Amino acid sequence: MTSSIMLGIDTGGTYTDAVLFHEEWGILAKAKALTTRHDLSVGISGAVEAVLEQSGIGVAAIGLVSLSTTLATNALVEGQGGRAGLVMIGFGPEDLKRDGLHDALGSDPVIFLPGGHDVHGNETPLDLAALELALPDLKNEVSSFAVAGFFAVRNPSHENRVRDLIRQSSHLPVTCSHELSSRLGGPRRALTTLLNARLVSMIDRLIGTCETFLRRRGIDAPMMVVRGDGALISATEAKLRPIETILSGPAASLVGARHLTGLDAAVVSDIGGTTTDVAVMEDGRPRLDADGAVVGGYRTMVEAVAMRTFGLGGDSEVHIDERGLVAKIELGPRRLVPLSLAATLHGPVVIEALERQLRATHRGRHAGRFAVRTGVPEALSAGLSAQEAALHARIGTTPIALDELLTVTPQKATLDRLVSRGLVHLCGITPSDALHLLGRQGQWSREAADLGLQLVARARSGSGQPIASSAEDLADMIVARLTRQSADAILATVLAEDGLGDIDPARSVLIERALGRQQGILRLSLSLDRPLIGLGASAPVYYPAIAEALSVSAIIPADADVANAVGAVVGQIRHTVTIFVTCPEDGLFVLSGGGQQHRTTNRDEAFALARAMASQTALGHARDNGAGDPSLSLREEIDAPVIEGAPKLVEARFIATASGRPSIAIR
Numbered sequence: 001m002t003s004s005i006m007l008g009i010d011t012g013g014t015y016t017d018a019v020l021f022h023e024e025w026g027i028l029a030k031a032k033a034l035t036t037r038h039d040l041s042v043g044i045s046g047a048v049e050a051v052l053e054q055s056g057i058g059v060a061a062i063g064l065v066s067l068s069t070t071l072a073t074n075a076l077v078e079g080q081g082g083r084a085g086l087v088m089i090g091f092g093p094e095d096l097k098r099d100g101l102h103d104a105l106g107s108d109p110v111i112f113l114p115g116g117h118d119v120h121g122n123e124t125p126l127d128l129a130a131l132e133l134a135l136p137d138l139k140n141e142v143s144s145f146a147v148a149g150f151f152a153v154r155n156p157s158h159e160n161r162v163r164d165l166i167r168q169s170s171h172l173p174v175t176c177s178h179e180l181s182s183r184l185g186g187p188r189r190a191l192t193t194l195l196n197a198r199l200v201s202m203i204d205r206l207i208g209t210c211e212t213f214l215r216r217r218g219i220d221a222p223m224m225v226v227r228g229d230g231a232l233i234s235a236t237e238a239k240l241r242p243i244e245t246i247l248s249g250p251a252a253s254l255v256g257a258r259h260l261t262g263l264d265a266a267v268v269s270d271i272g273g274t275t276t277d278v279a280v281m282e283d284g285r286p287r288l289d290a291d292g293a294v295v296g297g298y299r300t301m302v303e304a305v306a307m308r309t310f311g312l313g314g315d316s317e318v319h320i321d322e323r324g325l326v327a328k329i330e331l332g333p334r335r336l337v338p339l340s341l342a343a344t345l346h347g348p349v350v351i352e353a354l355e356r357q358l359r360a361t362h363r364g365r366h367a368g369r370f371a372v373r374t375g376v377p378e379a380l381s382a383g384l385s386a387q388e389a390a391l392h393a394r395i396g397t398t399p400i401a402l403d404e405l406l407t408v409t410p411q412k413a414t415l416d417r418l419v420s421r422g423l424v425h426l427c428g429i430t431p432s433d434a435l436h437l438l439g440r441q442g443q444w445s446r447e448a449a450d451l452g453l454q455l456v457a458r459a460r461s462g463s464g465q466p467i468a469s470s471a472e473d474l475a476d477m478i479v480a481r482l483t484r485q486s487a488d489a490i491l492a493t494v495l496a497e498d499g500l501g502d503i504d505p506a507r508s509v510l511i512e513r514a515l516g517r518q519q520g521i522l523r524l525s526l527s528l529d530r531p532l533i534g535l536g537a538s539a540p541v542y543y544p545a546i547a548e549a550l551s552v553s554a555i556i557p558a559d560a561d562v563a564n565a566v567g568a569v570v571g572q573i574r575h576t577v578t579i580f581v582t583c584p585e586d587g588l589f590v591l592s593g594g595g596q597q598h599r600t601t602n603r604d605e606a607f608a609l610a611r612a613m614a615s616q617t618a619l620g621h622a623r624d625n626g627a628g629d630p631s632l633s634l635r636e637e638i639d640a641p642v643i644e645g646a647p648k649l650v651e652a653r654f655i656a657t658a659s660g661r662p663s664i665a666i667r
Helices: 040-055 071-077 093-097 101-105 129-138 157-170 186-217 235-240 248-261 339-346 348-359 386-394 410-420 431-437 446-457 471-497 509-515 539-549 560-570 603-624
Strands: 005-011 015-022 026-034 062-069 084-089 110-113 144-149 174-176 223-226 232-234 266-271 276-282 307-310 316-321 328-335 370-373 424-428 532-535 573-585 588-593 596-600 631-639 651-660
Touching (some): 005 560, 026 040, 040 186, 062 186, 084 157, 093 101, 101 186, 110 129, 144 157, 223 235, 223 560, 248 276, 276 471, 328 471, 339 424, 348 446, 386 410, 471 509, 471 539, 573 603, 596 603, 603 651
Parallel strands (some): 062 223, 084 144, 144 174, 266 532
Antiparallel strands (some): 005 015, 015 026, 223 232
């Protein structure tokens, strides 16, 4: 018989969630465990074992496993990821200035090679000499490579040759740009490829860890991963194209929100430990961003839900500007390990350091801050400078107070670089600590939260007064700030949807008056035209106040805390392939796309072949990813203006989409 019990897993920045789900009966069990970044298997096994114990269901009954994650999104928002080498074929240094590529590259190495193709796939000779010269040293300085060729989407041969050379010499992961997108726009495709290369090791570790645990536990079922557009792909494909998992968690939450509420129109806001993700749902589905997902300030070529991701969550860094007469609080975008969690994980060392700092006459510059290794494999520390390596060596798996770690001012910048590489976590006060002190959360150490907030409350504003009268007062200020920044995030999203994206809610005087209910001859108010769905473990704590500020009703499903894991198992497999036909000269038609290229002298034959290539490739990919009986849709876009009385083909696009539910393992 066919099993219809599915296991959904969502690995977030703070928690890993698991649900057991049945097509007819819904959620059978749900559980959470802390995400253990140094060893992801601990968090995954903790959550899965808990749902199995709750349900009493044997592992043989599980027919499908589906995984969603915010790890890729969080890494890009926080500027983290492995060090990658970028190889640009047919481009020059001036191309780095386009689409944010230079900023995204940072200090990572780049090599320019002569070569590339034109729009019809004709080549400029490829010269590999510079790469051959650099590889012996470069392979020891990076953890992966990204390869982007000029018009590689029309002819990928040069990218493939560079990829083969790198793999033969270094045995490191290589991402080619034509594997990620069929769209033109070389620098942005290079940017997308670079970000993908940085994420390869992270997502490979996550999926590999999950697969190893499932095998060990005797769960013999196909494994899927949620893509950024909410569709499902096989775990194998996700390893090759981890960039497609950016917005995986948020996309899964939208699919889950629709399933849990049944609403067709809503604003969905999902708060996690690191980010808040906001999207508008219309006609029961989220809109896809036609221009590509924007994450961490970079617009990629990844098709994903039209969702805005903000560096704001329960574990956001608390910034206090003490320069004005009244201190100002800002949250994010970086995630810290909350002091309450650090003390729970690492015992008295955190409490003792906080008590020592409180006994001091003056609050030190780094009071209440700690550093601890993330525990990622040592291979990911390739390319550290001497200063970075020395500081990294002093940081262990037990938190060390920054006032003991940092002896000279420049070391703070060095530490920040280690954090951005994903090698070190910072610990400090967060909104989660504020909620623990206020008694609205209770899973971690309230004592550590109290001590940390006492320390920070001692800071003085420009007027010479303490920034808060007590730790509790500071906690209230932090929660109020999270409420306001969350409201601003939601307003920024809906304003953009309404074509008013140039209005910044955080700077608008009118919005400030409306949200603050300020009195005056002119009274201003604002509200949404649809309900606000609040998702996330802390949604019941935060979203009632956020909804009140926005004068809208809040809907917080009973299973809002595991919406991502639910979305992971109720989605569909979907794959789209575009085949292009161009006419470089009369009587010659060139077909390209999907890593293929063909030439023919007959237009009707070219179009028929393009339809067949697009359809067969899309169906093949869908079946390869586990779709049992995929359906197919095909649309055609033909750009052929009439010139001198006859149509002249500029470009024709044949776009096939295959979709279907994954096959459940047969028992």
